[in-house]
Amino acid sequence: MKRKRVSLYIGISIIASLLAMMLVSLFYTPYPVTEMNRNERFAPPSAKHPLGTDNFGRDVLSRIMKGSQTAFLVGLIAVSVGGIFGVIIGAIAGYFGGILDEFIMRLMDAMMAFPGILFALMFVSIFGVGIRNTIIAIGIMSIPSFARITRSGFIQHKEFEYVKNARVKGVSNLRIMFSHIFPNVLSPIIVAASMGFSSAVLSEAALSYLGLGIQPPDPSWGRMLNESQSFIALSPWYTIAPGIFITLIVLGFNFLGDGIADLQDRQQ
Amino acid sequence: MYIYLRKLFAMLATVFLVSMITFITFEIIPGDPVLARLGVDADEAQIRALSEELGLDEPLSKRFFGWITGLFTGDLGQSIRYSRPVSELILDRLPVTLSLALISMALIVIIGVPLGILSARYGDRLPGISISIVSQIGMAVPSFWTGIILMYIFGLTLRWVSPGGYTPWSVDPVEAFKSLLLPAVAIALPSIATVTRYTRNTVMEQMKNNYVRLAFSKGLKMNAVLFRHVLKNALIPVITVLGMITANILGGSIVIEQVFTLPGVGRLLINAISVRDLPLVQGMVLYISLVIVVTNFLIDIVYTLIDPRIKLR
Amino acid sequence: MRRILSLLIIFLAALSVFSTERIVVAVMQDPDFLDPHRAAASGTYEMMFNVFEGLLKPDSKGNVIPAIAESYSISPDGLVYTFKLREGVKFHNGKEVTMNDVLYSLNRLKGSGEVRGLSSDFEKFVSKIEAIGDRTVEITLNTLNTDFLDKFINAIIPADNPDHERNPIGTGPFKFVAYQPGQRVVIAKFNEYWNPDLPLVDEVEFRIIPDNQAALMSFMAGEVQMLPRLDAIQADILMGKYNLISAEQNMVQLMAINLAREPFDDLKVRKAINLAIDKEEIIEIVANGYGTALGSNMSPIMERYYQEGLEDYYKTDVVAAKSLLAQAGYPEGFKTKITVPSNYQFHVDTAQVIVEQLKKVGITAEIELIEWSIWLDRVYTGRDYEMTIVGLTGKLSAYDILKRYLSDYPRNFYNYFNPRYDELVNSAIKQTDIDKKAALFKQAQVLLTEEAVAVYIMDPNFIVALAPNLFGYNVYPLYVQDMSTLYYK
C-alpha cells in the first residue's frame, strides 16, 4: 500500500518544483536569456553560473528556466490534443467495432506510417509557421498511439459483466463508454500519456532542426540538447543540463501518472 | 477466408491512402528538388538539363497514377537526388534498419516482459520498487542522449565498438552485430521501460482473478502460476503496446542512425525529405506503411491465437 | 589441392590488405552527380577533383596549369585559345585520350545542334571548337572574356562511355571504384596516371557522415584518418593530439539585405546596420577565432584581385549607427527579420550574435529558421526576405565571384541593380592586361562596400584534421581535397 503513494509523492514533488521554476522564469531569470558574454564562454558550473555557460557565454541556468516554458507548453498541449482525440477515436473504434472500427484503425495505421516530420512540414506550410502550430502538429502525430491503446482496453472491457449489466439497465452508450469503461482503461492511457509527453518534448527538438520548433535565440530544452551535442568533449555540463531536465520532467509526469493510476485502481 | 481478403483489401487501402497523402504533401510544401540537389552554385544550363530530365511539370494526377502503375511491376521509379532506382536505394539500406528493429524488439521483449512480471511479483518489496524506478528512468531518458553516452563509453573510452564503422552482415556477421548492438540498446531502452510497466500493471490486474486462486489450489508454485497462467492473459494489452512500439522503433531509428552514422532507411528518409526527392520518399513511406500495416495485422492474428474469445473481425 | 589453393588466395588477399595504404576521409554530403559536366555542388568537386582532369587543372596557388594539354597559348586579341595535347595520357579504362574525346567533351559543354550545352559560359562565349591535326585544338570565343581560361579545367571524358553517371571514367590520379548512396565514394590509385610519381596511396574512401559530432568520434577512434571542414569549436578538442591545418577557404559569409524592401532601400539604414555589426566578435564566438574579417564580396586568398582595407570601412560605432538611423527617420530603430537556413548551424549562430549586436542600435531582429529547400525556394529564387545569412563558396575566377551582383544575373537575390557596377565588372572581363583587370574588379568591390549592399562578415577558415602519421596535405583556394600528394610515414 505504502509504495503506491510513494510514486505519487515523488511525481508531485518533481513536477511542483519544475512548475515553480517555470513560473519564476516568467518574470525573473538570473541573467537575460539571450545576453552573450564573449569572455565567459564554456565556463564550468560555478557560483556565478550554477550550470555553467554555453558557446555564446549565455547562462545555461537562465536558458533552462526559460526553456521549461516550452517543455510544459509542448508536453501538455501535445499530450492533451493527442490524448483527447486519441481516446475518443479509440473508444469509438473499440466499443462499436465493425466497419467503423476497421475504418478508424486503417486511418490510424496511415497516420502512424506517415513520417511525422513530413506531416509537421505540411501542417506548418498550410497553417503558418510558429510554435503553436508545431505543437498542434506534434499533438496530432500522437493521436494514433492513444487511439490504439484505448481501443484495446475497450475491446477487452466491453466483454465484462458490468458492461452487460449497464446495457441491460438501458444506460446510454455514451455513459457506458465514458463513465463505466473509461475509468477501468485509465491506467494504460496514463502510461501512454507519459510516453507521449516525452516523445513530444523530443520531437520539438527534431523539428527545431528543420526550423519548425522554437525559433532561436529563445531556448528550448530539445534544441539545447541538439546544439550542445557538438560541445560534449569541451563542456559536457552544457549537454548534461538539458538532458537531465528533459528526463526529470518526463520522470515527474511518469510517477504522477503511475500514482494516479494506482490510486484509481485502489478505489475499485 | 473472406475475413483475410477483407483484411488484405483494408491494408492495401491504407497504403494507397498514405501514398496519396504523401503526393499531396509534396505539392503543398515549398521547395524545388532540382535546386535542392544542385545547390547555390548551380549553372543555369545544368538546372535546365536536370528539370527537363525529371519532367516535374507533368500534372499531379498523371505522376501519381504513373507511380501506382509502376508499383505493380515493382518499379518504384527513379530517385531525383541519387538518379538511381528507388528500390535499389531502399534494399541497399533495408538490412540495417530491419536488423536494428529486430534486435531492439528482441531486447524489448526478452528484457521488458520478464522484468514486468518480476516487478509485479515483488510489487511492494525492494526488487519490485527498484525495477519500477529503473524502468521509470529508462523511459524518461531521451534515446539519442543515451545513444551519445553509450557511444562515448563503449566507442571512445572502452573501444569495444568502433563508432561510425558499420560492417554489413554479408561481410562479417559478428562485427555487424557488434556495431548494431549499441544503437539497438539506445532505441530499446525507453521501450523496455514501457513494456516493463505495462506488463507489471496487467499482471497485477490478472492476479486478482479467480482462475489464479484455482491454479494455486491445484498446488502450483508461484512461478508456475505466473508464467503458465497469468502471463498469457496479461499479454494482450502488452502486445498492443508492442505494436505501437514498432512505430517508435522506426521513428527512433531515424535519430539513432544519425548519432551512430548507420546507413539505414531512417537517415535516408530525412535526407530525401529535405531535398524534396518525392519518388524516394514515396518508396520509403510505402515501405514504412507496409511494415506498420503488416505488424498491426500480425498483432490482430496474435490476439486471436492468444484469446479464443476474440474473433478476427 | 583445391583447399590449399583457396587458403593461399585468402592469405594473399590478407597480405594485400596490410600493404594497401587506405585513407578514409569524412565528408558532409553525397555527391549530386558523378558525371563531371552535370555536377554543380562544391561538395562533389571536392572529391571528384581526384578522378577527372580538364585540358588544364588548378594548382594549390589558385592558378591553372597544363594537365591533358601539354601547353596552351592565347591569341593577342584574347579570342582564340590553342591547346597542344600531352602524349600518352590514358583514361582509367586504359584507352589513350584521343582528339575525338576532347571534341566530344567540349561540345557536350557548349551544346551542338538542338542539344543544349551543360555550361552556360561555354554556350554564351564559345563560337567555334576546331581540331588542327590530332594533337592541337583551337577554341574561339565570340566576345572577349579574360577569365575564360579557368573554364578549361572542365573534365575531358571518353566519348565511348555509355553511362558517365554510373561508371565515371576520367584521367585523374585516382580511378572511380564504387559509390554507395548515403555511405561512401571509393576511389583507387590509377597506375597509368600520366604523372608517374603520383598518387602516393592505394585507395581513398570518402565516407559520408553528415553529423559532425559522429564524424569527430569516428576520427578520434581511428576509423577516419582525415576530417576536412572541422567545426571550429571541435578544433580546440583536437589541438595538440593531431596535426591541424587551417587556411582561408575563399568562402564569403555575408548577411544579404533585400535592397527592394523598405527600409533597406535607404543607404543610411544599410550603413547603420554595417556600423552596428562587430565582425571580430562574430569571428571569436561563432568561428572560435578561425575566420578572416571581410569588407566586400572577395576573400583575401584571391591575392591578385583582393581589395585590402575594406574590412575596416565600417569600424563598429553604435553612436554613428544610431545617428544615421535617426537621419533616415528611424530614431527608435525598427523591427526586422533574419531568415536563416536551419541546417547551417554556423549561420544560425551568427544570426544569434547579430541579433544581440543590432539590439544595441535599437533594431530588434527576430530570427526565422526555415528548411534549406524552402530557403532556396523562397529567399534564393523568390527573394521574399528582409535579411538572410548565407555562405558563397569561392571560385577560381574573380568574375564568377562578382557576377552574382550583375543586374542581368538571374539569381541576383540582393536586388542590386547598379549600371556603374555592371560596367566595371563587364569591362574587367574584357581587359587582357591583368593589372588593369584587377584594378577594375577592385573598384567593383569598393562600390559594393560603399553602397553597403550587404554585411560582408568573414571568410570562415577551413580546418582539416589529419591522423598523426598522415602528411603531404596541400590547401587549395577552393573547395578541393587533393588526395594525390598524401602519404603515411
Added chain:
Amino acid sequence: MERTISEGTLLQVRDLKISFTTVKGDLPAVRGISFDIGRNSIVGLVGESGCGKSVTALAIMRLLPSNAQLSGTIDFSGRNIVAMHEEEIRKLRGSEISMIFQEPLTSLNPLWKVGRQIDENLKMHTKMSGGERFRSVIDIMRDVGLPDPERLYHKYPHELSGGMRQRIAIAIAIACRPSLIIADEPTTALDVTIQAQILQLLKDINREKGSSIIFISHNFGIIREICTSVCVMYAGHLVEVAPTEKLFCGPEHPYTIGLMKAIPKIDSKGRELYDIPGKVPSITDALPGCPFEPRCEYAFERCKRELPQFKALGDQHESRCFLAGELR
C-alpha cells in the same frame, strides 16, 4: 473441550483464529473455532456472508493473502496444516485437499482448453504418461456427467454453459481423488435445475470416491439436501454444531432458531416474513460476551460479559449458549 482423535476423523480444527493486519489495525475475521470433519462425511459450514466461513476454507488450504495471521491447529491426518512449510502444504493442495469456487465463469483460465485444465492436476501430482492422463481426464469428465468428453476436452470455458463449467471445476477438484473437497458455495451462481444436478453429483462423489466435503453455503435448503452434519457460524464464532436433521428439527442456539424462522415455508403464504432484528456486527466490533447478544431475544446480563462455552446436548449436538437445551 478436548476432543480425542478417533480414526473416523479426517480433519480436526482446534481454536482456529484468523486476523488480517491492515493499515487500520488487525481485523479478527475468525475468533477461535473448533470442529471436526469425519471421513467421507459432508459437513455444512453455514452463516450469513461475512461470518468467516470462506476465510476458514481458505485457511485450511493456506491460500490466505500475505497479511493474514493464523493461530490454533488444523490437524489433517496427523499433521498440523497451520505449522506446515509452504512446500509441504503445496503438495497437499490439489492432491489431498482440493477446492471448488463459486464463480464458474471466472474461476477457469479463459485461455486454456478445459480438458487441459483438468489434466494439469494429474500432471502435477501423478506420474501418469500423457496418454494415461488423457484417458483418465475423459473418465473423470464422464464421472461428472459431461456429455461427449472427447469433443468437450478441446473446448474453451466461454464455449460452455455455467453448469458444464462447474462440472469441469468439480472434475478438476476430484482428479487426484482428494480425501477432502472444500466447496465454497458451488451452486449459488447456478439456476435451480442445474443446482440439483450438481448437488446430486457431489453426493455421488462423496459416496463412490469416499471424499469428505466441506460445503459452504448461506442457503439452508441446500445444506439440508446434502450435508450429514452442520456447523453454524456467526461473526467469526461457531455457535452450533449438529447432525442435519437434529439441527432442522430442534435448533438450540437462538441465532439458528432465528434463521430457521426466517426461511419462508410453502404454507406461510400471506403471513409476514420473520426477520432477525439488528444487523451482523462488523469485523472491527469488540465482542466480549456472546456475539449474538445484541440481537438475541433471550439475552440477559451474563451474555454481555461472558462468552458461553459449548454445551453438549447429546448425539453430537452442541450449542454455545447459556440456555442451551432449555429454550423450547
